[in-house]
Amino acid sequence: MNHLREKYASEIEATLAKYPPDHKRAAAMPLLYLAQREYGYVTKQALIEISEILDVPPTEIGQLVGFYTLYYDEPGGKYRIQVCTDLPCALRGAEEFLEQLCENLGIQVGETTPDGLITVEKVMCLAGCDRAPLFQVQTAEGITYHENQSVESAMKLVRTWQSNP
Amino acid sequence: MKRPYLLLRHRDIPDLNDLTVYRQNGGFEAFRKAVTSLQPQEVVEIVKASGLRGRGGAGFPTGLKWSFIDNKNWPHYVVANADESEPGTFKDREIMEGNPFQFLEGLMIASYAVQANVAYVYLRGEFWQLAHQLDRRIQQLHNAGLLGDRLFGTDYSLRIFTHLGAGAYICGEETALLESLEGKLGQPRLRPPFPPAVGLFGKPTIVNNVETLANVPLIIERGADWYRSFGTEKSPGVKIFCLSGRVNRPGNYELPLGTTFRELIFEHGKGILGGKQIKAIMAAGASSALIVADERALDTPMDYESVPALGAQLGSASIIVIDETVSMDWLIRKTIHFFQHESCGKCTPCREGTYWMKHIIDRIHRGQANQNDVELLYDVASQIRGKCLCALGEFSTEAVLSALERFPQDFAARVAQQEPAL
Amino acid sequence: MTKMITLTIDGIQVTVPEGTNIVDAAKKAGIDVPVFCYHPKMHPVGMCRMCLVEVGRPVVDRATGEFVRNEDGSIKIQFNPKLETGCTTPVSEGMVVINTSEKVKRGRKDILEFLLTSHPLDCPICDKGGECPLQNLTMAHGPGSSRFLFDEKKHLLKHTPLGELIYLDQERCIQCGRCVRFQEELVDDPVIGFSQRGRSLQIVTFSEPGFDSIFSGNTTDICPVGALTTADFRFGARPWELNAAASICQQCPVGCNLTLNVRREAVASGKVVIKRVMPRQNEWVNEIWICDKGRFGYHYTESPERLTQPLVRKEGELQPVSWEEALELVAERFRQAGENLLSVAGGRLSNEDFFNLRKLTEGLGGKTALYTHMGGGDLVALAGMSKDSNLAELGKGDAIFVIASDLHQEAPIWWLRVKQAAERGATLIVALPRPNRLDKFAQHVLRYRYGEESGLVLAMLNVLSAKRPELPESINALWRDAEVQAAAKAFAEAKNAVIFFGSEGVGLQASQALAQACANLLLLTNHVGRPHNGLIAVWQRPNDQGAWELGWRPSPELREAMGKASALYLVACDPAADDPGLPLTPDFLVVQDLFLTATAKLAHVVLPALPFTEREGSLVSGERRVQRYYPAIPARPGARADFAIIGQIGKQLGMDLEDRIASKVMLRIAAEVPAFAGITYTTLAHAPEQWPIIGRADLYYGGTTYENQQGIGVQLPNGVERGEQLTLSWPALVTLAHHGEGYLAVPVTKLYDGGSTLMASHLLDQRRVGSVIWMHPAEASQNAVQDGEFVHLQIGEASAIATVQLDEQVPQGVILAPRSTGIPLHEPRLVQIKVVERS
């Protein structure tokens, strides 16, 4: 039984159609996103399912998870707040922003709130340097940008999630 | 009179990211013209004549690159590099949000020029929303008969697909990008062979930056001579300068190549935050050498020849402004951490060298170092130089070596504050 | 002819073929450019950056295309200001390479220093210590002391199993990627890979079982540090304490060259024991590789269960006796039996054993029979690989045809070499009723129904020639098939062509027919009697071909013959285990083997033989290469070499048989058997220089595979080369009843089976196939059989219990059963299946 293949048959077919038939492996990254959408993170089972769909050994799928930062092999918060503290943002107060955000959330960078709702992470440049401080929010569904932020605006967003978990 | 925008045209024309609006403003006429009335080779020649150079960083002449495509090996591919991950770079994103069809049209013309029937847009994973928007727009183009089979009644067919990366700066390097697009680790390939000979799926491939491609429709529509009327002799055209750091008005500025740093920073960027003194400039994002921001530097034209004369590179023209409040040990700690985090690990000097540099700079920054460590850092960075498989490793040394050479006082001051180490 | 390029390296002029890289060119000139990631058997990747050299190229005048000259008339050379990686830089005419300048030394020292920042430097406790390229190169090029702070070193997992066979020490790994590339590029098993990135880059596997590849052990040879080690040898010994003995693998007919590393050990009460099996270079046979069966399977030779005393049945019980007593008894009874003596022997025996046994038996007027389910060796002797053949020479313009064999499972190194030939451009034709690991590399994949293998080959013949024997309609349909026609034509057009035929789904008679059909095809297309052409049989045992060359033949009615003989001498075969229903009741039964086998238990006399590790001898590989193996450890007291035992029986009977020195037996063989003319143990020990250069002095280059100093063997001239006639003849086609009472069960060969040369190697337990049958899911659902169920198999008079495994790759209408796993099936037969228990 291949859960992903069965549940997302048409989506998988559409993804595979993007690439030449003898290069199915190219669909590995889109399918890893799909697995993350389905399971919250890339489970061992997901690796096997993807490897079956693409007809490559599971190692060739699994190795991608560690290389690319947007894939996870263990669960985290439902919302991953990823604050850019790279050089241009840091020149515009991103590090202080991150510190205060963490204080407000009561967690350290890399940690998840006890309710499992939020993980705060520090990331490299997000291509929004003119609108620092900024962060992106990664969920199983995808990624959204939040720019020109203040701790107040960020906490407002957090409260909407908390009230509607 | 203000010059109309060429690439950031959405700033002049509202809703340009709507297909109807874009077509009302002449959109896709260049593509139609190319496909229906120009031979592929003619398109290449026009782009060659325009002197357009790649906007992804290396500044390689675009038409020349297209002419390298191996016509003995088929199919061909074109890949738009929308990985935009260099710290301080945020122009491709604005193009794809505000003026996406001009970029897509450029991609389509490039595809026609090398007779590719499939093109990919490789976007960094963070551009998830952007990718979904592009997918919808590509669908609109299909519906409008601008993509698909037998376009304009000719034999030419074209499809475009987006592909999302997943968080790796190195995937901006074109061969790493191709590996990633093939579903592998984003590690650079050995070159030669270059992508126009052996690229995606082993086939001849052209990789171009989003901004580069956005220039193409105008060049085809208005001609090479018109394009050459902007910019300098060797660096024709306009460029989007991404201005960030300690300026009052950061943002994207579309200006002719050859505009001075002074004009960008002080006129467009409205000067330094808090009225502080400018100290240094990074012209190519985190990959830059640090330019001492003296009068000579400020009056230097920003183009592919003049910036190297300052011991730096224009790269993707991501201008990060540093003011007097910033100490260089803090700054290069930022860049070193970035490159250490992004090193793909394939080659020894970059993998080990960035890791080692990180330890030394952390020590210096923590106050546990002495002047020997500063010298060791210089040694290690020099040791990485000239030995790496791809440019990332080399980039990692640019800020470090130039900071140590050009701002030694910052490091001397830092270690002087401290207890002798060990 | 490839273009030759002349360049200068450190002042020495070298001429090499175009496309050679600087590292290899230097090596050919005797100059070492240190490498970690580069390996001469793999494509360069330029990752480690150790091979830095200074490179200058002649300045060319654009207008004239001529070299520009200095004032003194010498050619003007322009040096690249950057060092270049020698492994990725191809040579060019007039190039000047500097390998010893200060700049080069400095560059290499820099790289080594980088590598050592992360390396644990635990050489004193490392398995690779003493044969470690990193250690050696650090001595030669490294920095004197570390500038990296020790407490900032990255600490990583040590001794993590990648699977039960291979362990990884993450701290020692230098990310050269050799192992990953070997698995992907060479053996098409990308089951290990890099994960993470930057300094965290590390080797991982997600396969089940871990590192699931039959070639995994090779990665430990080419790993340039002690990061990958085998579970067999880890912490086993230090390399410098080991002695080395040259040997030949006995697990299949490829004949891979081995080195057995041995050491005297206190824990073994001062006995010499085998510590590990390593490949030994033979570019004509196995290059520098071996499969895991060869590497880990040898443990049976050291089993405590081995026989060490002659046994004689007294009062119904087998009882230990002296050799004198046993030999006297055997000789006496054999004399009495005379022409009613039947000697049956298996392909584990050496040439010397077979020769002596035939002499002894025929001297008494008795008969011999080779114990095998596969025929055609006589045709291989006639039209097999000619002298001076090498599969490595096959490439563009040549063809390889593999039929009725799953080479990946039956002869892994042949699989590898055939794959490589296909990658070099040879046309590969693969014919098997089911998908297999060669299909991917084949131009023509032909599927036939079990039983039609000879018909398929005859159909190919029909495509090519007007000589059309009457063929059944089903076969005629085959030759009208476009793919078969294309394959036949491609084969006919090939410059050189080789056919591998196996015994998947064929028994003795059918394989003899198949061999004849294949020989016809070779003959008709003029692919016999020339180097790099010929017929290869994929035998089950290492020396089946030797037996045929020495005149041994299987008996079509072995069962009857055994029933009729009054004395039976069974050497290196275990018919009672293979066919539990066999009536083994002669007046006198002698069994000679390593273990007290099922057959031995029935014997009147049991004679204990020595395994290959404790004696010397020679074998003939499937490619007809005679190769010598040497004793690695002292013979276990009590057991004797087969040829010696046979010789001693002969002596008792007053015959002139050599019973002490194997090389002397070979002299007799050479004198009597035309194909062996001129072969001596000395000619077999001839060891010419090979490329790539492998050896202890420069481990970083090729790895720890042993250099071959003990001989590459001699390929026998085949019959056609010696003037014998190969004639076309039309074999009778064997027809299989696909339908009838029960299922058509087809025997297939799996690498890790339950054979006696594997059972004692517990390392491989997880990977061994048990008593199973494979079946198509549709077939199973039709017959209400489920995956994982136990079934009772009735095979004629014999029976067995097996587990059902469903597999979509099994052709419908048949079930597949692995050989040597306890299911007594030697050729396709109808069997009855009954579910015994719902799981």
Ligand SMILES: Cc1cc2nc3c(=O)[nH]c(=O)nc-3n(C[C@H](O)[C@H](O)[C@H](O)COP(=O)(O)O)c2cc1C
């Ligand atoms: C480490 C590294 C990162 C790069 N990142 C990007 C990038 O994000 N976007 C981009 O267009 N080019 C990037 N490049 C340059 C590409 O390799 C390539 O030169 C470019 O896509 C070619 O397009 P162009 O000729 O249109 O500039 C990068 C190069 C390196 C070495």
Ligand code: SF4
């Ligand atoms: S320089 Fe860095 S990023 Fe480039 S190949 Fe080497 S390790 Fe990878």
Ligand code: FES
């Ligand atoms: S880079 Fe040449 S041997 Fe590794």
